[in-house]
Amino acid sequence: xxxxxxxxxxxxxxxxxxxxxxxxxxxxxxxxxxxxxxxxxxxxxxxxxxxxxxxxxxxxxxxxxxxxxxxxxxxxxxxxxxxxxxxxxxxxxxxxxxxxxxxxxxxxxxxxxxxxxxxxxxxxxxxxxxxxxxxxxxxxxxxxxxxxxxxxxxxxxxxxxxxxxxxxxxxxxxxxxxxxxxxxxxxxxxxxxxxxxxxxxxxxxxxxxxxxxxxxxxxxxxxxxxxxxxxxxxxxxxxxxxxxxxxxxxxxxxxxxxxxxxxxxxxxxxxxxxxxxxxxxxxxxxxxxxxxxxxxxxxxxxxxxxxxxxxxxxxxxxxxxxxx
Numbered sequence: 413x414x415x416x417x418x419x420x421x422x423x424x425x426x427x428x429x430x431x432x433x434x435x436x437x438x439x440x441x442x443x444x445x446x447x448x449x450x451x452x453x454x455x456x457x458x459x460x461x462x463x464x465x466x467x468x469x470x471x472x473x474x475x476x477x478x479x480x481x482x483x484x485x486x487x488x489x490x491x492x493x494x495x496x497x498x499x500x501x502x503x504x505x506x507x508x509x510x511x512x513x514x515x516x517x518x519x520x521x522x523x524x525x526x527x528x529x530x531x532x533x534x535x536x537x538x539x540x541x542x543x544x545x546x547x548x549x550x551x552x553x554x555x556x557x558x559x560x561x562x563x564x565x566x567x568x569x570x571x572x573x574x575x576x577x578x579x580x581x582x583x584x585x586x587x588x589x590x591x592x593x594x595x596x597x598x599x600x601x602x603x604x605x606x607x608x609x610x611x612x613x614x615x616x617x618x619x620x621x622x623x624x625x626x627x628x629x630x631x632x633x634x635x636x637x638x639x640x641x642x643x644x645x646x647x648x649x650x651x652x653x654x655x656x657x658x659x660x661x662x663x664x665x666x667x668x669x670x671x672x673x674x675x676x677x678x679x680x681x682x683x684x685x686x687x688x689x690x691x692x693x694x695x696x697x698x699x700x701x702x703x704x705x706x707x708x709x710x711x712x713x714x715x716x717x718x719x720x721x722x723x724x725x726x727x728x729x730x731x732x733x734x735x736x
Contacts, residue, residue, distance in 0.1 A: 514545075591642055
C-alpha cells in the first residue's frame with residue numbers, strides 16, 4: 413500500500429547560481445505530517461519478544477519499549493524512507509520480497525548486536541543476507557531509566573540514516589557499483605535532519621558540514637582517482653575499510669562527492685544521467701558499461717576528473733587527487 417499521502421512532502425528548487433538548469437522535482441524539504449503512528453503487534457514479557465510497527469517499518473525488540481519511545485526513533489526511519497522515495501531517480505523503495513514492511517531488529521547490548529551479524533565498530537548495519545537493519549538500542553539513543561526506557565533526542569542519526577538508505581535501495585544493491593551504493597547513502601546522511609524533517613536546501617552547507625565530519629576543513633578534499641574509485645569492487649572496498657580508517661574515510665567521502673556531482677552538477681544539473689544509469693542496470697556485470705554510457709559519456713577518467721574538480725570549485729570546494 414502506498415502511504416505517501418499521509419505525509420507532507422515539500423518539493424522545491426535550489427536557487428544557487430551554479431545550477432544552470434534547476435533539478436526537476438528534486439526535493440527541497442521532506443517532512444512528516446505528524447508523529448508516526450505506532451501499532452503494538454506483540455508484547456510478550458516471558459518470551460522477551462516485543463514487536464511494534466510504524467507505517468513502513470516493523471521493529472523487533474528484546475525489551476518493552478512502549479509506543480511513545482518507538483514513535484520517537486521511528487521518525488528517523490520514516491523520514492529517511494520519505495526522502496529516498498522523493499528523489500527523482502525511480503528508486504521506488506519497497507520492502508524486500510515476501511514482506512509487507514521493512515524490518516529492523518534491535519539489541520540490548522553491543523555483544524548481542526555483534527553476535528547477530530553486526531559489524532565491529534559500527535553503530536548500525538543493513539544486513540543484506542537477512543534483509544534487515546540491525547542496531548543496538550544505544551545507537552538509537554534509547555536508555556534504561558529506572559524500569560522504563562527513554563530516548564535521548566540528541567543522539568546522532570547520521571550512521572542510521574546511511575544504513576536505512578541501503579535498505580531503501582535493497583533491490584538495487586546487487587546491481588550497483590560499490591561507489592554508488594555508499595556514495596548515495598552518504599548523500600542522504602549529509603542532508604540536514606531534525607525530528608521528522610530532512611532538508612536538501614542548503615546543499616553546499618550540508619556538504620561542508622559532512623566533509624568536516626570526515627576530517628576536512630570543510631572546503632578541501634583529496635579524492636580517490638576516479639578510474640580507481642569507479643572500478644573498485646566490494647572486496648577491495650572492504651579491505652580498505654579493514655586496513656585504514658583514513659583510507660576508508662577517503663573512499664566514502666570521495667564516493668559522496670562523486671554522487672553529489674552526478675546528482676547536481678553533471679550535464680543539465682538535473683540528475684537525468686544518474687537516473688538513466690540506474691535504469692540501464694539489469695545484470696550487475698553491466699555496471700561498467702552503463703557507467704561509461706551514461707556517466708562518462710565519451711569522457712576519459714582524466715577528463716571527468718577535471719569536470720568534477722571544476723564543478724565542485726564553483727560550489728566552493730577545492731579538490732585534489734590522491735596518488736593512484
